[in-house]
Amino acid sequence: MIGLKLKFKVTLAFALFIIGPFLIVGWISAYKAEESMQDELGRTMLQLAKQNHTTITKSMSAVNDKTITFLGNHLFNRTVLNPFWLNIETFSQINQADEILERWSSDGTSYTLYMMNREEKRTHVDLSDKNSGFKYFDFDHSDRPEWVQHADNKRGAGVFRLIPSSEGTATVSFIRSILNAQNYNDVIGYLVVSHLEVHFTRDLLSVQLPENSGIFLFNDANELLMQAGSAAFPEAGITELASRETSGYRFVNQGGERWLSAYAYEPDFHTRLVYHVPLNSLSSSWKGFQWFIMIVSAIYLVLVLLFVLYLLRMIVRPLHRLVTITKIYEPGVPLASDNSRDLLRSDEFGILYGSFLRMTRRLDHSFEENYAMKIKQKETELATLHSQITPHLLYNTLDSIYWYALRKGNKDVGGMIKDLSKLLRIGLSKGRTMIPIGEEIEHVQAYCRLQMKRYPDNFEVHWDIDEDAKKYTTPKVILQPLVENAIFHAVSSMDGEGEIRIAIRCADSEIEMTVEDNGFLPVDMERLEQITRGEITDKGYGIRNVHQRIQLHFGEAFGLRYIRGEGGGVKALITLPRQEYIKVIPDS
Numbered sequence: 001m002i003g004l005k006l007k008f009k010v011t012l013a014f015a016l017f018i019i020g021p022f023l024i025v026g027w028i029s030a031y032k033a034e035e036s037m038q039d040e041l042g043r044t045m046l047q048l049a050k051q052n053h054t055t056i057t058k059s060m061s062a063v064n065d066k067t068i069t070f071l072g073n074h075l076f077n078r079t080v081l082n083p084f085w086l087n088i089e090t091f092s093q094i095n096q097a098d099e100i101l102e103r104w105s106s107d108g109t110s111y112t113l114y115m116m117n118r119e120e121k122r123t124h125v126d127l128s129d130k131n132s133g134f135k136y137f138d139f140d141h142s143d144r145p146e147w148v149q150h151a152d153n154k155r156g157a158g159v160f161r162l163i164p165s166s167e168g169t170a171t172v173s174f175i176r177s178i179l180n181a182q183n184y185n186d187v188i189g190y191l192v193v194s195h196l197e198v199h200f201t202r203d204l205l206s207v208q209l210p211e212n213s214g215i216f217l218f219n220d221a222n223e224l225l226m227q228a229g230s231a232a233f234p235e236a237g238i239t240e241l242a243s244r245e246t247s248g249y250r251f252v253n254q255g256g257e258r259w260l261s262a263y264a265y266e267p268d269f270h271t272r273l274v275y276h277v278p279l280n281s282l283s284s285s286w287k288g289f290q291w292f293i294m295i296v297s298a299i300y301l302v303l304v305l306l307f308v309l310y311l312l313r314m315i316v317r318p319l320h321r322l323v324t325i326t327k328i329y330e331p332g333v334p335l336a337s338d339n340s341r342d343l344l345r346s347d348e349f350g351i352l353y354g355s356f357l358r359m360t361r362r363l364d365h366s367f368e369e370n371y372a373m374k375i376k377q378k379e380t381e382l383a384t385l386h387s388q389i390t391p392h393l394l395y396n397t398l399d400s401i402y403w404y405a406l407r408k409g410n411k412d413v414g415g416m417i418k419d420l421s422k423l424l425r426i427g428l429s430k431g432r433t434m435i436p437i438g439e440e441i442e443h444v445q446a447y448c449r450l451q452m453k454r455y456p457d458n459f460e461v462h463w464d465i466d467e468d469a470k471k472y473t474t475p476k477v478i479l480q481p482l483v484e485n486a487i488f489h490a491v492s493s494m495d496g497e498g499e500i501r502i503a504i505r506c507a508d509s510e511i512e513m514t515v516e517d518n519g520f521l522p523v524d525m526e527r528l529e530q531i532t533r534g535e536i537t538d539k540g541y542g543i544r545n546v547h548q549r550i551q552l553h554f555g556e557a558f559g560l561r562y563i564r565g566e567g568g569g570v571k572a573l574i575t576l577p578r579q580e581y582i583k584v585i586p587d588s
Contacts, residue, residue, distance in 0.1 A: 014308055019301055038260075038279070042249035045262040045275055050247060053264040053273040056203045056217065060269050063109075063174045063199075064158050067191050070104055070111070071178065079181040081188070085113070088134060089121040097134035105132065108198035115189040131165070137189060150221070151177040151190055160219045160269060163194060172196040172225050197226055204228040210281035218242040220270035234276065242272045251279065322352065416453055420446075434553070436581040437504065437511065438470035444479040444502065451487050459491040459498030466505045473581040474511070475549045481542035482515040482560075482572045490519025490569060509578055510558075516571040523570050528562045543572075550576065 075082055088097055101111040110132035117136040127135045147161045156179045162170040173194040180186035204215050205228055214229035222242050234254060241250075241263045249262040262275040448461045483500065491498025501516045531540035532547045547560040558575045565571045 011305065011309065014305055019305075022297070022301065038251065041279070042251070042260060042262065045260055045277060046247060046249045046264065049262045049264040049273050049275045052203065052215075053266050053271070056200055056273065057266045057268055057271070059196075059199045059203055060160065060174075060271070063193055063196060064176075064269075066104070067158060067174065067176050067193060070191065071176075074100060075178065076181055081181060085115055085134075085189075086119055087121065088115075089123055091123075091125055094123060094125060094127070094134060098132075101133050108195055110194045112192040112194065113189065114192065116187070118188075132194070147173070147175050148190065151175040152187060155179070155184070158269075160196070160225060160271070161221075162223060162225060163192070165194065172200060200226050201228065209275070209277060212281065213275070213277040216242070216274045216276065218272040218274070222272075225271075229276075238274050238276060241274050244272070245270070322356075326356070416450060420450065433475060433549075434473050434581070435476045436470060437472050437474045440474050440476060440479060441465060441470065441504065443477065444483055447480050447483060448500075451483075455487070455492050457496050459487070459494060459496070459500060462499065462501045464501065464503035464505070469504050469506050469511055471580055472511055472576070473579045474513075474576055475546075475553055478546045478550065478560075478574060479513060479515065481546055482574075485543065485572075486515055486517040486519070486570075490517040490521065494519070506578065511576040511578060513574040513576070514571055516565050517569040518565065518567055519569040523564075525562060525564065525570075528570070532560055532562065546574070550574065 075085060084093075085097070088094060097113070101113055104111045112130075112132045113134050114137040115134070117138060121136070123136070128138075145163070147159075147163055150159050150161055154177065156177055158174050158176040160172065160174055163173040163175075165171045171194045173192050174196060176191045177187050178189040178191060180188050200217065204217070204226065209215065209229055212230055214227060214232070214234075216224060216238055217226045219225050222239065224242075238261070241261055244263060245265050245267075247264045249260065252259050252261060258279040260275075260277045260279050262277075264273045265271075266273075445463075452459070452461070479502070483502070486500050491500060497518075499518045501514070503512075503514045503516075505512050527536065528540075528543075530536045532543055534544055534548070537544075543560060550559045554577055558577060560572060560574050563571050563573060
């Protein structure tokens with residue numbers, strides 16, 4: 001590695017640290033992606049099976065509810081059995097019973113009512129060959145059909161079974177034994193709804209599956225009621241799934257092919273729905289895409305390697321010359337342009353060299369700029385000193401006027417001048433932007449006294465100040481704009497009924513300041529919030545300035561917001577963090 005040229009070093013490093021890891025990671029990713037894809041297909045197919053099974057269960061419940069309604073409407077009047085069904089004997093009575101059952105037959109289904117012939121009625125018509133309608137149940141215990149025993153075991157509940165039809169084929173039927181309302185141990189007949197495959201086939205075929213797939217519906221006795229799709233019934237693998245009272249999915253190898261079996265269980269009728277789908281039909285497109293990505297990635301790596309070799313040739317030589325020029329540069333010494341004409345290109349090296357020349361010019365002028373900045377700093381310091389002297393002169397002048405007013409006996413004017421002096425002193429704060437909350441309270445109290453002199457007997461100000469809060473830090477002049485808005489927009493014209501409540505409290509790790517008025521004029525709260533957030537800039541400069549200054553110092557978690565007051569009016573709420581004020585002693 002040490003004796004190789006840079007071109008071969010980069011090529012070998014590219015193969016070891018890029019191509020090798022890329023192939024390993026690509027293989028692991030493809031393997032994991034295939035596992036993840038199979039699991040996702042299993043979950044999706046299981047969800048599809050559950051949804052389809054729910055649809056079938058709704059159809060089963062509809063049949064069950066319809067038979068209950070039939071029994072309640074025609075066989076029982078509350079707990080009394082309708083004697084009509086026990087005494088059918090004439091042709092007219094048989095037709096009447098058949099007409100009732102035929103009205104309940106719909107959508108291709110057939111209703112058949114078997115009644116125990118305990119009155120030993122002898123009909124003039126042979127009912128044994130009837131496919132539907134009314135029939136007497138004349139089977140002995142020895143030759144009773146198997147579905148009779150299943151219905152008896154349910155004790156009045158319904159069961160779904162395959163029953164041979166007159167055409168010789170099996171039909172999906174719902175069977176309910178009819179119990180004597182006076183004695184539930186006494187079975188007086190059976191209600192059979194056949195040809196239900198008309199409904200269930202529609203539900204099964206509502207989902208389109210890939211080719212060679214199959215859907216299998218089993219009842220509570222693990223009997224295959226129906227199947228849909230082009231796949232043959234794989235009895236070895238599916239029968240075991242049909243006996244489970246859980247839902248899930250699994251992958252099996254069958255006939256040299258991998259299959260996905262998703263099975264859903266519904267406890268209402270203890271039925272199972274099994275989807276049996278060849279995995280290749282679901283993932284063939286994805287595998288083809290995976291191979292396509294791998295081939296494209298390999299071609300991409302080869303192209304990248306060729307491009308790296310090209311870059312080495314284009315970069316190494318001009319980079320070496322640029323380094324040489326950098327070494328000979330000294331601030332203040334002009335560069336020899338003859339040695340660098342070939343670097344004035346339009347590519348990145350030309351841009352780099354141009355930036356290098358601009359950097360040397362900035363370095364050459366840095367001393368002059370530094371000197372100019374020092375002169376400007378001195379001028380700024382003088383201007384700051386002058387601005388400090390001017391407020392000091394103003395404070396002394398106002399203090400002289402205050403004492404003059406007191407000597408002349410005009411205490412009201414003296415108090416107003418004192419409050420004005422306090423407003424100016426705290427508002428300027430010797431250039432400070434942060435002051436103690438105690439000084440902020442003094443500032444807004446002085447402002448309130450001045451405004452109460454201006455609007456005598458128009459409003460009152462109530463104070464609720466937590467003494468512990470006075471030692472914490474706040475941006476200066478954040479309460480005065482809120483009080484000003486409350487006075488001019490709410491209480492200034494209320495003829496003595498106006499109230500402003502100013503509260504400052506400590507709450508956990510925060511300070512809460514509120515200014516609330518009882519103004520009666522309607523206020524657009526949404527517009528107030530828009531002004532506070534800066535979405536409306538032609539109004540409300542004061543409150544927007546307060547909100548922005550708080551967030552500038554403490555972050556977006558704090559600031560100003562407006563809510564409606566409890567007794568009308570508007571409440572302005574300011575939240576600040578608890579930060580104790582530290583007095584900064586200026587340098588002498």
